[in-house]
Amino acid sequence: MAAASVGSSHFGVTDNQKRWFVVGVALSKILVPQIRPFVEQEVMKEYNNLKTSHNIHVQTTSGRLQRWPPRKFLKYENVNGNDAHPKLPGGRYNYSLFDCRVLSHIDFARLYVDNYMAKFNAFDEHCDASAVLLLLGGVPVFSAVVQAAAADVRMARNDWAHCVFSKWDQAKFQQTFIEMEDLVRAMALPAADEGKILGELNDWETKGMQLCMNSPVDPALLQLVQQEIKSLEDNLDKLSVEFEEERAKVRQEVLKVAADLEEMKQSVLRLKNGQQNLECRTSEVEGRVNDIEERINAFEGDANQRIGNVESFQQNTESRSGLVESRMDNIENRMEDFQGDANQRIANLESFQQNTESRSGQVESRMDNIENRMEDFQEKCQSLTLRERESTLTSSPQKKPAAMPEKLVELIRREYKGAVLCPFPWCEDELQLELSNVFTRLQIVSKKKERAKQTDDNVNMTDVFRPHAECAKPRVVLIEGDPGMGQNNVLSEACI
Numbered sequence: 001m002a003a004a005s006v007g008s009s010h011f012g013v014t015d016n017q018k019r020w021f022v023v024g025v026a027l028s029k030i031l032v033p034q035i036r037p038f039v040e041q042e043v044m045k046e047y048n049n050l051k052t053s054h055n056i057h058v059q060t061t062s063g064r065l066q067r068w069p070p071r072k073f074l075k076y077e078n079v080n081g082n083d084a085h086p087k088l089p090g091g092r093y094n095y096s097l098f099d100c101r102v103l104s105h106i107d108f109a110r111l112y113v114d115n116y117m118a119k120f121n122a123f124d125e126h127c128d129a130s131a132v133l134l135l136l137g138g139v140p141v142f143s144a145v146v147q148a149a150a151a152d153v154r155m156a157r158n159d160w161a162h163c164v165f166s167k168w169d170q171a172k173f174q175q176t177f178i179e180m181e182d183l184v185r186a187m188a189l190p191a192a193d194e195g196k197i198l199g200e201l202n203d204w205e206t207k208g209m210q211l212c213m214n215s216p217v218d219p220a221l222l223q224l225v226q227q228e229i230k231s232l233e234d235n236l237d238k239l240s241v242e243f244e245e246e247r248a249k250v251r252q253e254v255l256k257v258a259a260d261l262e263e264m265k266q267s268v269l270r271l272k273n274g275q276q277n278l279e280c281r282t283s284e285v286e287g288r289v290n291d292i293e294e295r296i297n298a299f300e301g302d303a304n305q306r307i308g309n310v311e312s313f314q315q316n317t318e319s320r321s322g323l324v325e326s327r328m329d330n331i332e333n334r335m336e337d338f339q340g341d342a343n344q345r346i347a348n349l350e351s352f353q354q355n356t357e358s359r360s361g362q363v364e365s366r367m368d369n370i371e372n373r374m375e376d377f378q379e380k381c382q383s384l385t386l387r388e389r390e391s392t393l394t395s396s397p398q399k400k401p402a403a404m405p406e407k408l409v410e411l412i413r414r415e416y417k418g419a420v421l422c423p424f425p426w427c428e429d430e431l432q433l434e435l436s437n438v439f440t441r442l443q444i445v446s447k448k449k450e451r452a453k454q455t456d457d458n459v460n461m462t463d464v465f466r467p468h469a470e471c472a473k474p475r476v477v478l479i480e481g482d483p484g485m486g487q488n489n490v491l492s493e494a495c496i
Contacts (some may be wrong), residue, residue, distance in 0.1 A: 016165045017253070019173040022208030023160055030200045031153075031180050032129040038189060039132055040105070040123040046141035047105040056102045064100040069140040076100050078110035078118035112138040129157050136183075149183040156180075163253050177205045352426065359425050377415065381408060444479075444490070461493060 050056040054065050067073055077083040080099040088094050102108050110118040113131045120126035136142050136150035156176040159167050184197050384407065421433040444459040464477050481487050 014165065016168040019168045019170070019208055020160060020163070020165055020253075022204055023156070023168070023173065023176050026177065026180065026201055026204045027129045027153075027157055027160065030197065030204060031184070032132050033125075034193070034197050035184070035187060035189070036123050036127060036132055038187060038193075039135055040109075042141045043109050043135060043139055044105040046139055047102070047108040050102075050108070056108070059100055059102070061095055061098050061100045072112070072138055072140075074111040075113070075115065075118075076111065078113065078115055079103075079107040083115060109135055109139075130154065130161070133157060143186070145186045146183070149179065149186045152179040153183050173208060174205070177201060356426050377411075380411070384408065384411075447480075461490070 047056070050065065050068070056065055059065065064076065065074065076095070076098050077093050079102065082093070082098040082100075085094055085097040102111070106121060106123070109123075109127075109131075110120075113134050117128070117131045117134070120131065133150050133154035137147045137154060142150075153176075156179060159172075180201055181198055184194055184201075187194075189197070419434075423433070444461065444464065446455050446457045446459050465474050467473060479487050479490055
């Protein structure tokens with residue numbers, strides 16, 4: 001149970017010893033040095049008041065101020081070398097030999113402390129924590145709240161000076177810092193000074209908790225602690241103790257803490273070196289990991305790009321497939337429409353073909369009729385020609401030139417006077433043109449044989465077979481013209 005209360009550590013210094021050391025630093029290096037000037041200021045104020053009210057600076061032994069406040073006995077053996085006078089039997093001071101004049105506020109402060117503490121000649125490091133806390137708790141210039149807070153801190157200081165490590169557990173450690181902070185607040189210091197002291201106390205409380213953790217300590221913290229240990233060791237000679245054994249014990253513990261912290265520092269340095277080596281290896285591993293990550297990222301980027309291309313191609317293919325399907329549907333619809341239209345047109349063609357065949361039969365019948373009529377007409381022409389020749393021969397023995405066959409022309413005109421022309425056999429009933437309305441007298445224009453150059457000479461139909469300069473006996477005549485100009489009619493007329 002005792003071991004548990006003291007705490008353990010990886011080194012020879014226990015956690016309680018570490019807390020004890022941190023409290024010593026907080027008392028001697030932070031709290032007392034910073035409140036000492038304010039204590040001196042208030043003590044001087046009280047001393048000046050007593051000079052006015054009790055002439056304490058010129059008082060005699062018999063008329064000295066023995067108590068101030070009434071419950072506090074003033075110790076004149078601490079001033080003017082009075083402790084050097086021979087004592088009465090029984091060890092009591094011989095006050096009749098004392099010089100009881102209080103010549104300064106320093107002498108006034110000595111009246112409130114024990115004789116072994118009254119070695120200071122100024123409010124400096126010789127006026128240690130014990131003396132300052134006694135002044136705060138005894139001089140009536142300080143309020144009751146300050147005196148109570150100072151008494152609590154002084155008890156903690158005594159536990160520290162007696163090196164009772166079993167008391168310095170976590171609860172005692174935290175309570176001591178709370179009491180020191182309460183004292184600072186009770187003194188009603190200027191806000192800047194109060195904030196500074198409280199901040200430093202809180203900082204050292206945190207450092208003490210870090211020192212007690214079973215983990216590597218920050219090298220900078222160890223360096224700072226070692227500096228404070230050296231400073232604390234130097235101040236041990238100025239420490240107010242009733243017995244030198246107490247000073248020696250404190251020195252011994254401080255040195256022990258210093259040695260163990262040095263060992264801790266070396267361990268931390270070894271850990272730091274190991275950490276550096278580990279960091280180097282970690283950096284190498286991180287480099288390889290970064291390289292692998294870069295390669296993975298590159299692979300992922302390439303894969304994502306390819307996947308994106310495939311997805312884009314898939315989307316494009318799906319879009320094109322949809323378009324193709326739409327076009328196929330459109331084609332099918334158009335094929336159906338075309339098939340329906342084609343079937344309709346085929347039906348129309350078949351109907352037209354049947355109608356054409358029917359009309360062709362009618363045309364052929366009419367052509368046969370026309371041919372028969374033409375044959376009759378030719379026979380009539382031949383008969384008329386013979387009659388004309390016979391009439392000519394009987395009327396005149398001499399041979400006369402042939403005359404224009406007016407009768408023949410008259411007969412032809414009579415034959416074609418009411419004739420109609422049907423350009424398209426399939427619309428014979430709808431489109432019929434009277435020959436008298438569309439007939440145009442044709443003209444024949446000759447061409448030269450070389451390169452078929454057209455001339456300005458008009459040729460009569462009866463002169464097409466007459467000899468000319470390029471041919472003595474024409475037997476073949478070429479009739480040219482644009483389509484529909486009447487080449488067939490000219491040919492028929494020429495033949496007739």
